[in-house]
Amino acid sequence: MKILPEVSRTLSEYLLLPNLTTEDCTPANVDLTTPVVRHRVGEPSPIRIATPLVSAIMEAVSSPRLAVALARTGGMAFIHQNQDIASQAADVAAVKGHKAGFRRAELHVAPTATLGDITALTRGCAQDFVAVTDDGTAEGRFLGLITVDDFHPDRHAPTDPVTTRMRAVEDLVTAPAAVSLSDANETIWHHRLDVLPVLTPHARLASVVLRADYESHTRFRHESVDADKRFRVGAGINTRDHTDRVPALVDAGADVLCIDSSDGYSVYQAKTLEFVRDKYGADVHVGAGNVVDARAFRYLADAGAAWVKVGIGGGSICTTRETKGIGRGQASALIDVARARDAYAQETGVYVPLCCDGGLLTDYHMAIALALGADFIMLGRYFARFDESPNRRVRIGGRLLKEYWGEGSARARNIARYEQGGDDIAFEEGVDGYVPYAGSLQQTVPITVAKLKATLISCGSTSLPAFRDSAILVPVSEQSHRQTGAEVMVRDHSQDAGE
Numbered sequence: 001m002k003i004l005p006e007v008s009r010t011l012s013e014y015l016l017l018p019n020l021t022t023e024d025c026t027p028a029n030v031d032l033t034t035p036v037v038r039h040r041v042g043e044p045s046p047i048r049i050a051t052p053l054v055s056a057i058m059e060a061v062s063s064p065r066l067a068v069a070l071a072r073t074g075g076m077a078f079i080h081q082n083q084d085i086a087s088q089a090a091d092v093a094a095v096k097g098h099k100a101g102f103r104r105a106e107l108h109v110a111p112t113a114t115l116g117d118i119t120a121l122t123r124g125c126a127q128d129f130v131a132v133t134d135d136g137t138a139e140g141r142f143l144g145l146i147t148v149d150d151f152h153p154d155r156h157a158p159t160d161p162v163t164t165r166m167r168a169v170e171d172l173v174t175a176p177a178a179v180s181l182s183d184a185n186e187t188i189w190h191h192r193l194d195v196l197p198v199l200t201p202h203a204r205l206a207s208v209v210l211r212a213d214y215e216s217h218t219r220f221r222h223e224s225v226d227a228d229k230r231f232r233v234g235a236g237i238n239t240r241d242h243t244d245r246v247p248a249l250v251d252a253g254a255d256v257l258c259i260d261s262s263d264g265y266s267v268y269q270a271k272t273l274e275f276v277r278d279k280y281g282a283d284v285h286v287g288a289g290n291v292v293d294a295r296a297f298r299y300l301a302d303a304g305a306a307w308v309k310v311g312i313g314g315g316s317i318c319t320t321r322e323t324k325g326i327g328r329g330q331a332s333a334l335i336d337v338a339r340a341r342d343a344y345a346q347e348t349g350v351y352v353p354l355c356c357d358g359g360l361l362t363d364y365h366m367a368i369a370l371a372l373g374a375d376f377i378m379l380g381r382y383f384a385r386f387d388e389s390p391n392r393r394v395r396i397g398g399r400l401l402k403e404y405w406g407e408g409s410a411r412a413r414n415i416a417r418y419e420q421g422g423d424d425i426a427f428e429e430g431v432d433g434y435v436p437y438a439g440s441l442q443q444t445v446p447i448t449v450a451k452l453k454a455t456l457i458s459c460g461s462t463s464l465p466a467f468r469d470s471a472i473l474v475p476v477s478e479q480s481h482r483q484t485g486a487e488v489m490v491r492d493h494s495q496d497a498g499e
């Protein structure tokens with residue numbers, strides 16, 4: 001038995017000191033681009049993202065819809081692996097079917113549908129246009145488009161068929177499937193269109209280009225896309241069915257894979273990495289983890305991990321510390337692992353990025369994690385709160401909440417865990433609950449990014465490596481925690497509008 005001398009510390013136990021801010025430290029100059037996969041020191045990583053945020057490998061979090069929204073804002077999602085191989089591969093393929101600037105229609109109806117159906121379909125859905133196809137499916141022949149602005153309940157009966165108000169394909173300007181985004185935008189501005197349907201050679205609707213997206217496209221100039229402008233997406237794998245799952249995900253177009261486990265320090269992970277290396281060489285990138293110390297980092301880096309994921313037991317739905325007594329404060333884990341990562345880079349000339357996973361309670365925790373050595377951050381609770389995540393939104397006691405459950409909870413039915421078998425899992429290792437609803441990802445991620453940039457500006461840096469190198473952190477005392485807890489009641493505008 002050995003007891004480490006240091007106490008295990010969390011991200012809340014540190015704050016940053018400001019460094020000298022110079023005139024070049026402006027939001028426009030701050031670049032949060034970060035490496036995702038291993039690379040030679042001094043060379044760029046083959047896969048980089050402009051926003052250092054990725055979504056957790058969880059059923060309640062990472063759907064194709066969330067993946068597209070997150071890639072648009074410069075991050076990347078990881079499609080969860082607690083589903084059969086074919087459906088996970090289909091989710092990956094669905095994301096790869098989206099090219100930046102081109103939207104897949106999410107809603108389809110047959111010509112027999114009514115205007116009332118359109119109102120009901122679009123309510124609560126991010127897309128406000130519906131494609132009319134001969135059989136009402138995405139594969140059907142495209143007949144026209146209808147949006148909620150094409151009719152009004154005072155003028156048009158909800159029982160009227162969509163064909164009375166849709167814009168028929170004959171009357172629409174359309175583009176062929178091979179059109180480039182810049183040509184599509186030229187057509188939109190030339191013909192003053194709000195929407196440009198893109199059609200396959202067989203008259204199917206491939207996608208639409210929206211004028212409204214033109215602005216967001218210029219706003220999100222840092223979308224995560226591959227060389228063909230398809231959105232990037234990651235996928236989780238496990239150490240049991242990887243011989244079948246990895247080829248299916250690679251074929252579906254996954255940009256990166258990540259072994260999804262609470263504990264990465266195992267021969268199963270080394271064997272999984274070895275299988276992928278033997279089959280694909282360096283073409284397929286697989287992250288591994290999770291780890292909380294230098295030994296485990298070294299083991300996975302030597303085994304060829306593309307990046308190493310740090311964090312055991314810190315997640316908001318985690319009960320690993322309670323069930324197994326395993327874990328470490330996220331700050332202590334990052335400090336130890338980042339030292340090992342830097343030593344590994346010096347010794348081998350290879351930089352292995354670190355992902356900080358779980359337990360980030362506020363946006364500033366992300367800044368602390370990045371300062372302590374993380375290259376990017378994986379978040380579950382944060383993304384589960386948004387419209388784009390696949391979990392249900394519910395109203396309880398007047399509050400809007402979204403469901404959120406752990407991959408080790410009974411709800412996840414992760415029966416392969418610990419070879420528990422049978423219909424029920426023997427013990428749970430995660431919570432099944434709710435988180436406060438927080439609106440749209442595409443509106444909230446830019447706010448988080450703005451805060452991160454503001455932190456870098458205060459610390460006098462314009463890039464994450466410079467921020468990490470120059471960061472000065474101080475431990476926070478118990479007393480200062482109590483001081484920030486001083487009670488101030490937040491204004492409720494329904495009771496006091498302030499006049």
Ligand SMILES: NC(=O)C1=CN([C@@H]2O[C@H](COP(=O)(O)OP(=O)(O)OC[C@H]3O[C@@H](n4cnc5c(N)ncnc54)[C@H](O)[C@@H]3O)[C@@H](O)[C@H]2O)C=CC1
Nearest residue numbers: 239240260261262263268290311312313320407408417418
């Ligand atoms: N980050 C965290 O702190 C935590 C995360 N989780 C999440 O819960 C889910 C399940 O995680 P785990 O329970 O760690 O699942 P896991 O499948 O990695 O491990 C469960 C058990 O199976 C064993 N095992 C793995 N591969 C094997 C093989 N090929 N043959 C025989 N035994 C094998 C492992 O050693 C371990 O004892 C994941 O989604 C994970 O991310 C769960 C708890 C904590």
Ligand SMILES: O=c1[nH]c(=O)c2[nH+]cn([C@@H]3O[C@H](COP(=O)(O)O)[C@@H](O)[C@H]3O)c2[nH]1
Nearest residue numbers: 056315316318319359380381406407408430
């Ligand atoms: O103890 C656990 N039981 C679970 O059921 C579970 N499911 C996910 N995870 C891990 O938590 C991370 C997300 O954490 P946050 O919600 O704090 O972002 C995730 O990224 C995982 O690392 C779990 N941990």
Ligand SMILES: [K+]
Nearest residue numbers: 263264265266
């Ligand atoms: K272990």
